[in-house]
Amino acid sequence: MCGIAGILSFDEQPVFTSDLRAMCGAIAHRGPDDDGFYVSRGVGLGMRRLSIIDLSTGTQPVRNEDGTVWVVFNGEIYNYRELRQGLEARGHRFYTETDTEVIVHLYEERGALCVEALRGMFAFAVWDEKRRRLLVARDRLGVKPLYYAEVDGQLLFASELKSILALPEVPRDLNWESVSHLFTFLSTPPRESIVRGIHKLEPGHVLLASARDGLRVERYWKVRFEPENGRPESYFVDTLREKLTESVKLRMVSDVPVGAFLSGGVDSSSVVAAMSGLSSEPVRTFSVGFTEEEYDELRYARIVAERFGTEHYETVLDPDVVSVLEDLTWYLDEPFGDSSAIPTYFVSKLAAEHVKVVLSGDGGDELFAGYDRYRVFARERRTDQIPAAARKAIGAIASMLPEGVRGRNWLGHIALSGVARYLDSSTLFRHEQQRRLFRPEIFEHMADYDPWQVLADRLPARRMDWLSTLQHLDIEGYLPLDILTKVDRMSMAHSIEAREPLLDHELVELAARIPPDLQLKGDTSKYVFKQAMRGILPDTIIDRPKRGFAVPLGRWFRGTLGGFAHELLTGRDGYAARIVDRHYVQELLRRHESGRELDLHLWTLISFELWCRRFLSRPPAAAAPERELAVAAGGRG
DSSP: OEEEEEEEETTOOOOOHHHHHHHHHTTGGGOBTEEEEEEETTEEEEEEEOOOSOTTTOOSSEEOTTSSEEEEEEEEETTHHHHHHHHHHTTOOOSOOSTHHHHHHHHHHHGGGGGGGOOEEEEEEEEETTTTEEEEEEOSSOOSOOEEEEETTEEEEESSHHHHHTSTTSOOOBOHHHHHHHHHHSSOOSSBOSBTTEEEOOTTEEEEEETTTEEEEEEOOOOOOOOOTTSOHHHHHHHHHHHHHHHHHHHTOOSSOEEEEOOSSHHHHHHHHHHHHHOSSOOEEEEEEESSGGGOOHHHHHHHHHHHTOEEEEEEEOSOOGGGHHHHHHHHOSOOOOTTHHHHHHHHHHHHTTOSEEEOOTTHHHHTTOOHHHHHHHHHGGGGGSOHHHHHHHHHHHHHSOTTOTTHHHHHHHTOOHHHHHHHTTOSSOHHHHHHHBOHHHHHHHTTOOHHHHHHTTSOSSOOOHHHHHHHHHHHTHIIIIIHHHHHHHHHTTTOEEEOGGGOHHHHHHHTTSOHHHHSBTTBTTHHHHHHHBTTBOHHHHSSOOOOOOOOHHHHHTTHHHHHHHHHHHOSSSSGGGTBOHHHHHHHHHHHHTTOOOHHHHHHHHHHHHHIIIIISSOOOSSOOOOOOOOOOOEEO
């Protein structure tokens, strides 16, 4: 696991090592063990290394035999041993034991198509000196991040946005469409960052750049939902169990200690079960809980830990999170509205005290239809029978009701149909609310931007079952933009590597072949997955009610966080004061205090304000802020 950065000058002007050092310095937390640089005419590559595989000789950048191909790499290639054997048999000579080097030699054979052979999580850059060409690639599901920008005749790329912002010539102007997307879906869009001109390389894409041909981005992989309806249920149960075990086994390969995040849900528990069956030593597991009992799930994690005899560690969060907000802002890299980043940050901190690699259960809800909103949508599909004219009238009635009146949002929701109704269920500030939130001159910049349409446009042209359609939307949107962003940034904040066995692309392709009626069977979500784990996991875990990674923000806002929010969001000297309507924000605060749950609305505003103060006022410092983290004492259970 590493952080990477680089510069390509399209007119082959000199690239300075000092710039690469500045870019890598901003992401030192991603690789505290080492750094490395390659600079040639018009190009430079840099990296920060977190040593996981081949601790002694795996220093990057890594080259081919004659030094004409160089790579910097972030991630893990889980099938690298198999690939290496084939490459050596075909005459390639290796000088390290690292998985990074297989990329160099695969590139020599296949060019940009080398990505198709890789099974893993990755973001890497290959410089081809002979062709004078740069290849930048990102893994299929988007586990590892990659940003890029064209500035003053140069292509800049890096693992994090702050790395590009470390160069003073990079403009720091807000991307207003990204702002709208943030306040709609809690994160920035698939292709764009919060800063205008700085883009994300999307999952399953490669970027090719050269002075001769310029820059182009191409897609090399996408999930295809093609259910195999003729197969018996037992086939999917057995195959899924085997594929999960294989995926976990691949991700346990490491030269440093490996543990697991354990929430007590089916996904993380299944990963721990597989790890325990593959390990001769007790698996180290890490869980986070809350003092508020209705949010605390430690009892379920303890059941799993006891069942599999893990070496279990826990931490309980104190409701005073104000003291770590500056650190969260730095490490999250962009404004981020999902408050579950908080417990992810602290459970990562706990894990970092004991291991350098953790396995997680992320991806299970998207692959196996685990979200409650799928079941809700199944029930709401009956409203599609309401005539269009009647739905339009219901929508008109809803729009006439004052904001905050009970029933207004429900009427507006029922007035929608299909994908629009599903996206509405995940929306924070709707279009008319953003009109009130932002100053008129600011809202004009985003008035024509439709975040719903941006995601809906990603659906394939062919018709799919309604459940497959929703899963596709979440795999393309919510998974990489929210879930994987959160886990990557919060684990890297503490310099540990998170691996997601459920997002092995071969397992993903298997899940996409499961018939929808075996994914969501009646009111049972994750039906096939649960059947595969029946008899392995305790029934208490398999049959427990679904609960998201909820955070008691509402209570926190009515405590110490409330005063902080008032001061931060309603003052006249903040950045948000220039673009949002202060009176509307005060109204949101009053409504929340009176009992309406607007915690994510306020949290997103706080995240946005803190990010603007930290990153728009000056270039990022060469290192993250160092401060004592306030969290209740946790220890080995």
